[in-house]
Amino acid sequence: MASTKRSVPQAMTYEDSVHLWGRIWTASAIFMFLMVPLAISVRYQAFPPFQDVLKGLLGVAPVFWTVGIIEVLTYAPMLGTGGTYLAFVTGSLSTLKVPCALNAMEGAGAKAGTEEAEVISTIAIATSSLVTTLVIALGVFGIRFLQPVLENPGLKPAFDAIMPALMGALGLVYISKNWKLAIAPLLFMICLFLLMPSLSSSVGILVPVGAIIAYVAGRLMQRGRKD
Amino acid sequence: MNFSPNSPFMYVICGIVILFVIAQSIFFLVRALRQAKVLKMDQKMIRRTISASAIFTIAPALAILIGVISLSQFLGLPLPWLRLSVLGALTYELPAAQSAASAMNLHSTSELVTDPVTFSAISWVMTLGILSGIVVVLFGLRKIQKGVVSIQEKDSSKGTLLTDSLFLGMISAFSGLLFADIRSGLPGFIPLAVALVSMVCMGLCGLLIRKAGWQWLEQYALPLCMLCGMAAAIPLTSWMGGV
Known part of the structure; x- marks a missing residue:
C-alpha cells in the first residue's frame, strides 16, 4: 500500500502570528473608521457632494498621504512588527508613540530589530495607547473641571514646549551615542530650517532625507576606514 | 432629524470605535507580555517598561486633550475625542477640518457646526485624508520588514547603519525644527x-x-x-x- 504523506503544518512563529493578527485588526480598524462618517451621513440623511469632499481632501491629502507613506517606511524598522500595527491605528506617532517606544527600548537595552526590542516596543506602544485613551476619556467626561486648568494661559507655554522638551533629552541620548554619524544630517537640517522656516509644517517628509544623509555619511566613513 | 455634534448618537458611534482601539491595545499588550515570558525576559524590567511608558505618556496626552477641547468649540466633543484617540494627530486634524469647512464655504472654525451636511463632509475629509499610512501598513509592512531583514542578513554593518540612520533622521529633522x-x-x-x-x-x-x-x-x-x-x-x- 502506497504510504500517503501528510504535510504537517509548521507552528507559526511569533512574528508570523503578529502579522496575521495585525492585518486582521488593521483591516477591521480601517472598516470601523470609515463607518463613522458613513453612519453620520446615513443617520442625518446628510451625504455631502462628492466634489466638496474632494476639494477638502485636496487641501490635506497630498501632504498627509505622502507623510503617512514616509512614516511607515521610516518608523516600521524602529518600532518592530506589533508596535507598527498598533501605532498606526492609534496615531500621534512622532510626538508620542515613537519616542515612547525608543525610550523603552533604550531603558531595556534592547536593540531595534531584535526579538526583545519587538516585545518591548509593543508593550510601550500598547501602554501608551491605553493611557492616552484613558486621559482623553477622563478629560472629555470631566471637561467642566479640567477646561479652566488646561486652558490656563499660564500653562500654555509648557504645553507648547512638549516637542522641544522631548527632542532636547532624546537628542542628547541618540546624538551622543553616534555623534559622528549625527553631524551631517543635523547640520543640514539646522541650515535648512534657518533658510526655510516654512518647512516646519512638513517636518515628517524631512525625516527620510535626514536618514539618507546619515546613511551616505556612514558609508563614506566605513569606506574611509577600509582605505 | 435634529442634528447636534454633541448628540448621544455621536457619543455612541465614537465610543464604539474607541472601545475597539482599547481592545486592540489590550490584545497586543497581552500577547507581547506572554512572548516576554517565552523569551525569559526580566519581568521587573517589563514592569518598569509599562510604568515608564505610562508616565511618559501623561504630558503629551494632556496636550492632545487640549487639542480635543479646542476642536470641540467647532466640532463638538465626540468627533475630536475620536479623531485624537485614534489614527490622526493634532497637527493633522485641525488643517483637515479647516480644509473641509472651507470647501463647504464655512470660513470660521470658532463656531459650532450645526449643518449636518457640512459636519458629514468634515468627518469624511478627516477620515480619508490620513488613511494612507494605515493602508500601507496593512498591505506592505511584511515586505518592508523582509527588506530590512535581508539587508541585515547580507551585510550586518549595512543593516546596523540603516537602523542608526533612521533614528538619526528623525532626531535631526525634529532638532533642526528647533531653529x-x-x-x-x-x-x-x-x-x-x-x-x-x-x-x-x-x-x-x-x-x-x-x-x-x-x-x-x-x-x-x-x-x-x-x-x-x-x-x-x-x-x-x-x-x-x-x-
Whole structure:
C-alpha cells in the first residue's frame, strides 16, 4: 500500500502570528473608521457632494498621504512588527508613540530589530495607547473641571514646549551615542530650517532625507576606514 | 432629524470605535507580555517598561486633550475625542477640518457646526485624508520588514547603519525644527532654550545613572527631563517675551 504523506503544518512563529493578527485588526480598524462618517451621513440623511469632499481632501491629502507613506517606511524598522500595527491605528506617532517606544527600548537595552526590542516596543506602544485613551476619556467626561486648568494661559507655554522638551533629552541620548554619524544630517537640517522656516509644517517628509544623509555619511566613513 | 455634534448618537458611534482601539491595545499588550515570558525576559524590567511608558505618556496626552477641547468649540466633543484617540494627530486634524469647512464655504472654525451636511463632509475629509499610512501598513509592512531583514542578513554593518540612520533622521529633522523661528528674534529662541534645559537635565540623569548607580532612573529619565523642560518653558517664555 502506497504510504500517503501528510504535510504537517509548521507552528507559526511569533512574528508570523503578529502579522496575521495585525492585518486582521488593521483591516477591521480601517472598516470601523470609515463607518463613522458613513453612519453620520446615513443617520442625518446628510451625504455631502462628492466634489466638496474632494476639494477638502485636496487641501490635506497630498501632504498627509505622502507623510503617512514616509512614516511607515521610516518608523516600521524602529518600532518592530506589533508596535507598527498598533501605532498606526492609534496615531500621534512622532510626538508620542515613537519616542515612547525608543525610550523603552533604550531603558531595556534592547536593540531595534531584535526579538526583545519587538516585545518591548509593543508593550510601550500598547501602554501608551491605553493611557492616552484613558486621559482623553477622563478629560472629555470631566471637561467642566479640567477646561479652566488646561486652558490656563499660564500653562500654555509648557504645553507648547512638549516637542522641544522631548527632542532636547532624546537628542542628547541618540546624538551622543553616534555623534559622528549625527553631524551631517543635523547640520543640514539646522541650515535648512534657518533658510526655510516654512518647512516646519512638513517636518515628517524631512525625516527620510535626514536618514539618507546619515546613511551616505556612514558609508563614506566605513569606506574611509577600509582605505 | 435634529442634528447636534454633541448628540448621544455621536457619543455612541465614537465610543464604539474607541472601545475597539482599547481592545486592540489590550490584545497586543497581552500577547507581547506572554512572548516576554517565552523569551525569559526580566519581568521587573517589563514592569518598569509599562510604568515608564505610562508616565511618559501623561504630558503629551494632556496636550492632545487640549487639542480635543479646542476642536470641540467647532466640532463638538465626540468627533475630536475620536479623531485624537485614534489614527490622526493634532497637527493633522485641525488643517483637515479647516480644509473641509472651507470647501463647504464655512470660513470660521470658532463656531459650532450645526449643518449636518457640512459636519458629514468634515468627518469624511478627516477620515480619508490620513488613511494612507494605515493602508500601507496593512498591505506592505511584511515586505518592508523582509527588506530590512535581508539587508541585515547580507551585510550586518549595512543593516546596523540603516537602523542608526533612521533614528538619526528623525532626531535631526525634529532638532533642526528647533531653529525654525530664531530669525524672528528673541522669542524664536524659546524652543532652543527649552531643549537645552531638557538636554542638561538628561546629562545630569546620565551622570546619576553611571556614577551614582541609579539604574532605576534609566527608564524614567526621559519623562522627567521632558517635564523639566516643559516647566522651564513657563519662566523662559515670560523672560524671552514669548507671551
